[in-house]
Amino acid sequence: MNSIALLGQPNSGKSTVFNALTGARQHVGNWPGKTVEKKEGSFTYKGAKYTITDLPGSYGLTGNSDEEKITVDYIKAGHADLVCILVDASQLERSMYMLAEFAGMNVPSVLVLNMMDVAEDKGISVNAGELSRRLGIPVLPFTAADGKGYDRLRDLFETELSSPHLLTSAPNLAEAKSLKEQGEAKYTWITQMLEGVTTTGSLDYKMSRFDRLATAPVLGKFISIGVILLGFIVAMAICMPFMMLGSMFPVLMNEPIANALTAIHIHPWLVSIFSLLIPNTLYFSTAMAAFVLGVNLVFGYLEEKGFIARTAYQFDGVLSKVGLQGKAVAPILMGFGCTIGGTSGTRVMDNWGQKMLAMAIVWAVPCGSIWAVMPVISGMFFPWWGTLLVCVGILAYVFVLMWFVSLVFGKKLSPVETRTGMIMELPPYHKVHWGHIVKEAFYKAGDIFVRAFRTVIVISVIFWVLQYSASGSLEDSLLYKIGTFIEPVTKIFGLGWQSFMTFLSSAFAKEAVLGVLNAIFVGQSSLLDATFHAKTSGVEGMALAQIMSQTIAPAEALALIFACTFNIPCVMALSTTYRESHSLKWTARVAAFYVGSALLLACIVYHIASLFM
Amino acid sequence: MKLSDMQKDKCVRVKSLGVDAHFLNRITSIGITEGTTIRVVRNDRKMPVLVYVRQTLLALNREDCEKIEIEEVA
Structure with a gap:
């Protein structure tokens, strides 16, 4: 068996590598009995088949979260023939911690220094050859978001699966009794490994002007909301042409099909299925796919750019009250436009439980259609001020409902003991590589089209x-x-x-x-x-x-x-x-x-x- | 002194992280141990504290920052 597992901290680019390697050949489900997403896929290279598992993202492996336990059990059980550890080359000193955590496990591994482009932009160089010599495993400088160079990664997998390498160096934990000492020993080891390999230890940091505004307490919130609303407009602009094309299905197909089928004396039941139901389902599915495409392009961009992390920082305090991370503000705002958009926007959430809870809460947000339809109905019964009151009432109830949803589902999807205050990194603003964002967005849109068609038809x-x-x-x-x-x-x-x-x-x-x-x-x-x-x-x-x-x-x-x-x-x-x-x-x-x-x-x-x- | 009381642009060294194992795990895995030097990038009222440590910009919520004892370094 050629079984590879991807291991890395959040933002190390794991999913980008996973998606690029497997394309459409992936299966996403949940780990048995856990609210943690399980992603498996496969690819063929030079005639050999490889299976690949994207292990749940976590910052370390010592804690007792579901994500960490699943990862440790999976590796210890020997399910992976090769563990591919991804680290962020632009912040090696911190992201190598995952390697330090993995070090004791004695499973063949390779180290991928991802985001080399970002590191170079920051003026950071890494001597991969020397690092590899010290660690005893191959070290590959890489830029996952850039579609090129994947053959070097596949070649590496091929070689390492036939002649694997184990880490020859590990943190010295013999003396480290307590949790604190172990942690310190791991970072000491990282510093030793990186000594002379890359630049570390500098505390010089200058925030960019935009970031100073984006992280400001009040202005930053307006900027976040503004950018997300702008994103929604862009997503709509992307999906409009597709939607208009889709709306042609019923218009163009209805009468000709109805006439043709009636002419050959087919039962009227079937006529209305083929002339009305199917063209309209095609329209609905196209509209949906177009929405998903637009939202994924925009959110893919904002996420890779690093902007979503800033919205998380801004809104964490408010949203933690319903058990959600700050990032959820983006899909929730999108929900005012369209619930489908908001739902597919939950891709930015860190884990399955958060994603499901965010979707359940996005459902509470009245979408554009509601605001178009309900005032009309209200106007048939009540004077203008009554309709205004109805709208205010709807808005007020949104908050009640969100709270109610979080009360009913929050405990299971976002267990109270895991609801810790925010500790997260704000990644540097990245240069965005469009290739993989576009590819993933089209893949998702195509996938939703097929599924939507089936669901809507039924x-x-x-x-x-x-x-x-x-x-x-x-x-x-x-x-x-x-x-x-x-x-x-x-x-x-x-x-x-x-x-x-x-x-x-x-x-x-x-x-x-x-x-x-x-x-x-x-x-x-x-x-x-x-x-x-x-x-x-x-x-x-x-x-x-x-x-x-x-x-x-x-x-x-x-x-x-x-x-x-x-x-x-x-x-x-x-x-x-x-x-x-x-x-x-x-x-x-x-x-x-x-x-x-x-x-x-x-x-x-x-x-x-x-x-x- | 606590990290939550520190002004921006100051460099500090972590003296103590307390004894809560869950918190220790989280804070260690994201790059902070006792003895680590940190630069405070932003510290606004009611907002998480932004710090720069091990080449990384981190957001730490206020409540946790109150558990982090620090001393100022030049």
């Missing part, structure tokens, strides 16, 4: 079956029958059957809400058209408002608005969350929580509002 078919009516009248659909059957129950939450149907459709897409209301109350278009065309145009606001206000009391309308806003964001966000977390269990848990809490909220809103209205 859910669409379910919805289609539910709303199908042989006579064309809504009263003959399953949806109506189920809806009216369970109405006594939904009434407890303040929702009549029409409102409840609308609530269900809001989990599909928020844009669908107006269309569905229109189909139910005005009945001019079919429910299916309403949901899939998902347009607000064509909805006769006046007529709808008039008919709705006859059936729905203001208190129910208010309950409906809140329930729809804080329901599952949309089927695409659901599928992105599954893609990012690769945990069906957790995605389902979070989804169930949102449906439940939205209904509970509707219940509270309805009964309180009934007292006054």
Whole structure:
């Protein structure tokens, strides 16, 4: 077996190397029984197959976090034939600590001095030959973000797997009894190894002008928010052309397919599946993939540049209250634009638990579509100042919901004992290599396209079956029958059957809400058209408002608005969350929580509002 | 003196890191041991303290900085 494990501190470039080596041939899951991400992949080089495991990132191996235990167990069990240790060449003195921690383990290894380009920019040189002689293992100067030079790494793996080397030097821990002495012994060893090999020990540090502003207490927060919002605009600009192309699918495919299939006397059921469902699913999937592409390009850039670390520094104090790292501010802000964007933005989080918790919290943020749809509905029932109050109420509840989410899921995803104050490095601003960012972004977008298509198709078919009516009248659909059957129950939450149907459709897409209301109350278009065309145009606001206000009391309308806003964001966000977390269990848990809490909220809103209205 | 009380642009040496094993592990693995010299880069109220140590800019939260006893060096 040719099994290689990648070991390194956060920011050592492990994932970049892993992605570049494995490309699409990777499997991401969780370590058994742990909320820690497990990344495995494989590649073939000169006819031989290699498997590669990206060990969880941690700064050391002595602690008892899940990440550290998994890494130590994995290496000690002999699962890796070769351990590739990555260190940051521009800050060797500190990042070599991982090598010092590994030193006692007696497993063949190689040392990769990553980010040589950054080191050179900082005027740091490293004598790799001398370091290799002292350590007894090969030392490779490397720039992982630069796509070139990977064959040198593969060659190194090939040679070392056939004639491996063990470290010939290790920290002297014989005298070191306590934790403190061991730590000091490790750094003493590092200093010895690096003596004359590279420049160390200087305390000269001059902050760049931009960094002085970016780390300022108040101004820095505005800069962070500004940059993320700008990033969102750029991401939108990237995804717009793709989205527009995607929106052509239903327009161009609907009629020709419908006509062609009707002409050859295919059952109308199948006609609407092929002419309406599939083109619209293609559109949804394209839009999603485009979003994921844009967000990954922008966040990939900001992350590699080193900017995300600054936002983490700025917002750690606030977000630690819900159990999140400061970095989560970026995906959360992005969530105001689009939940899919926010969800895929959680890529910046350090570990799986943080990522899952950040996604669950991003779901609470009302996206752009909500702000477009809910005020319209509110306006049908309430005067302008009432709508304003509704919007303020929605915003205020966002904070309550975030706190509620953290209360329910925080303990498991971000255990209180691991919620320590921030100790992290702020990496120097890097020159950004676009090649691998673009490659990874397209890979992710392609992947999400395929998965989204499958998920959306399944859910669409379910919805289609539910709303199908042989006579064309809504009263003959399953949806109506189920809806009216369970109405006594939904009434407890303040929702009549029409409102409840609308609530269900809001989990599909928020844009669908107006269309569905229109189909139910005005009945001019079919429910299916309403949901899939998902347009607000064509909805006769006046007529709808008039008919709705006859059936729905203001208190129910208010309950409906809140329930729809804080329901599952949309089927695409659901599928992105599954893609990012690769945990069906957790995605389902979070989804169930949102449906439940939205209904509970509707219940509270309805009964309180009934007292006054 | 504590690290959290130190003004920016001062260089300090770590005298004591306390006895909490969990904290010791974390702070050691990111580059700080007793005897390490540190440059304080930024120390603003209510914000983590920014320090430069072993070629690295680090952000350390205030609460932890209160556990770090230091002495000023020239």
